[in-house]
Amino acid sequence: MVATQQKQTVPERSGKERILEAARTLFDSHGFHQSSMAELAVAAQVSVGQIYRLFKGKEDIIAAIVQADYDERCMHMDALRSRLDAGELTVEQTFEELLLHVVDEKDEALSFDILAESFRNRPVGDMIAAMCVQFRGYIRDFACAANPDLSGEALDGAEEIVLACLFGLGHRSLSRPSLSATDTARLSARMIVAALRAIC
Amino acid sequence: MVATQQKQTVPERSGKERILEAARTLFDSHGFHQSSMAELAVAAQVSVGQIYRLFKGKEDIIAAIVQADYDERCMHMDALRSRLDAGELTVEQTFEELLLHVVDEKDEALSFDILAESFRNRPVGDMIAAMCVQFRGYIRDFACAANPDLSGEALDGAEEIVLACLFGLGHRSLSRPSLSATDTARLSARMIVAALRAIC
Numbered sequence: 001m002v003a004t005q006q007k008q009t010v011p012e013r014s015g016k017e018r019i020l021e022a023a024r025t026l027f028d029s030h031g032f033h034q035s036s037m038a039e040l041a042v043a044a045q046v047s048v049g050q051i052y053r054l055f056k057g058k059e060d061i062i063a064a065i066v067q068a069d070y071d072e073r074c075m076h077m078d079a080l081r082s083r084l085d086a087g088e089l090t091v092e093q094t095f096e097e098l099l100l101h102v103v104d105e106k107d108e109a110l111s112f113d114i115l116a117e118s119f120r121n122r123p124v125g126d127m128i129a130a131m132c133v134q135f136r137g138y139i140r141d142f143a144c145a146a147n148p149d150l151s152g153e154a155l156d157g158a159e160e161i162v163l164a165c166l167f168g169l170g171h172r173s174l175s176r177p178s179l180s181a182t183d184t185a186r187l188s189a190r191m192i193v194a195a196l197r198a199i200c
Numbered sequence: 201m202v203a204t205q206q207k208q209t210v211p212e213r214s215g216k217e218r219i220l221e222a223a224r225t226l227f228d229s230h231g232f233h234q235s236s237m238a239e240l241a242v243a244a245q246v247s248v249g250q251i252y253r254l255f256k257g258k259e260d261i262i263a264a265i266v267q268a269d270y271d272e273r274c275m276h277m278d279a280l281r282s283r284l285d286a287g288e289l290t291v292e293q294t295f296e297e298l299l300l301h302v303v304d305e306k307d308e309a310l311s312f313d314i315l316a317e318s319f320r321n322r323p324v325g326d327m328i329a330a331m332c333v334q335f336r337g338y339i340r341d342f343a344c345a346a347n348p349d350l351s352g353e354a355l356d357g358a359e360e361i362v363l364a365c366l367f368g369l370g371h372r373s374l375s376r377p378s379l380s381a382t383d384t385a386r387l388s389a390r391m392i393v394a395a396l397r398a399i400c
Contacts (some may be wrong), residue, residue, distance in 0.1 A: 031316065033233055045383035113315035116231065118374060125374075132375030153379075157387025160379050164368025164388075166362060172364055174318060175332030175356075179353075179360050187357025190366075191395040198394035 017052050020068065025063050028110035032062060032117065062114060062124060070131045076101050077138040084145055091146045095189035098166070099143070103181045105170045113173075132163065139163055146196040154199050162192060174198045216254050219244045220268065223261050226296035228310035232262065232317065251368060262324060270331045274300050277338040283343055298342070298366070298375045303381045305370045312371075331365065339363055346396040354399050362392060 022044035026035050026178065037058065052112045055061050080097055083089045098164050105111055118125040143150055145159045150158060169188060177184070224242035226235050237258065241248045255261050279295055283289045289297065295329050305311055318325040343350055343358045350358060369388065377384070 029320070031232060031233060031320070034267055071368035078334070094317060109316045112312045114318075115371075115374060116309045116312035116316065116377045119312075120229070120231070128374055129376045153383065153387060155377050157384065157391065160372065160377060160384050161365060161369070161385075161388045161391055164257060164372055164377060165211040165364050166368070167371065168364025168366070168368035169361070171315075171367065172360065174315060174328055174367075175336070179356050181354065184357065184360050187353065188214045191357065191399055194398035196393035198398055199391060 015046060015050060016064075019046060019054060020064055024065060024107050024110060027062075027113060028107040032058065032110065032113040053067060059121060059124070061164060062117060065110075066124065066127050070134075072129075073101075073131075074134055077135070078089055081138060081141055084142070091117075091142065092189050094145070095192050096144055097187050099185035099188050100167060100181065102166050102170045104173055108171065108173060112148060118187065121182055126193070134164070139166075143196050147200060148192050149200040150196065151200075158196055161195075163194065181184045202392060215248065215250060216264075219251055219254060220261065220264055224265060224307050224310060227262075228307040228315060232258065232310065232313040240326055259321060259324070262317060263327060265310075266314060266324065266327050266331075273301075273331075274334055277335070279292045281338060281341055284342070285324050292389050294345070295392050296385050299369060299385035300368050300381065301342075301390050302370045303384055304373055308371065308373060313341060334364060335366070339366075346393050347400060349400040350396065351400075358399070359397055361395075365392065369380075 011125055020041065026040055026043045030039070035036045035058075037048050037051055040061075044051070051061075055064065077098065080089065080094050084091065108190055113123065115128070118128045139162045140155060141164065143155060165188065169184065172184070179187075186200050219240065223240055226240055226243045230239070235258075237248050237251055241251055244251070251261075255264065277298065280289065280294050282295045284291065302393075315325065315328070318328045339359050339362045340355060343355060343362065365388065369384065371385070379387075
């Protein structure tokens, strides 16, 4: 009866979003494995039954969080590529915008929980690997825009190190940096473009 | 009685090392929070009491693992700096050796557990931040060796992005890369030195 009432007042989609939002906060502060579905239900103000109607279990919630972040990143990279292609952004501005978007990720503890999980839970690992394939594609396009002569192993190496930079800058808060996010994005974009143009 | 016998056959130092080695394997495969002291005792073939005589608790074991990795990295970076200063290595070779040492870290799941913990457990976070201060110092020295004119915000930016590269390349296995570790180190070192020389 309670569940039916909740279903009427909380539409399916909004319930899903509310659970995911509460899950991000709860898992980030307490840890994915240390949080129970009952705690999540309290945090999201839904019943445990409602969570299980929308998600198979905690792994399914983690997959939904990873997917949402992935969709958001791809949309951003896609928009950047269109603006670069249209001549609205220089290649250095493209890298700067890209870096500004990734520098200083939110929910870092949760992010590391998910990355740990990706080594112990094959579907999560496969999902992250598939995301990286897409990211690599965008990076290659941006690298070739900086230096159209790039190819072969030089391009492979550029792809590898730029992907590593994005990941590292996203998690730089671990090292408690003093350089601001905007300065980091600007200076890093300059260095990446300089490196891409200096090799072939 | 059992504990006394074990203490006689396993010297203090070797017991500590055995516990740390078993902890790395157990925590990596099962998760730091999901592993109990009893499981660790079985894996290390010691008694739970012996673990508690050597470590205050699981957090203390994690701190010892972080410290051991840190000492090992600092020793390696220190040796590289000496060889660079002595003219035994070019600056590009120095970066290549440095990258070869960090590319494709072991025990990645454990590493991410520890990083997640650093946001929830202040002493672990402080320890990692202190390690990064040391790493930043070495990186600045190597960057200045590549380009003695680097200073001010250009040097700050270089420090930030090189640290990010080291971190990202250390964890690149997430993206299931096809480029080998040696090729990655060689190509990345070339790009880093090219970038450092192109800015000032």
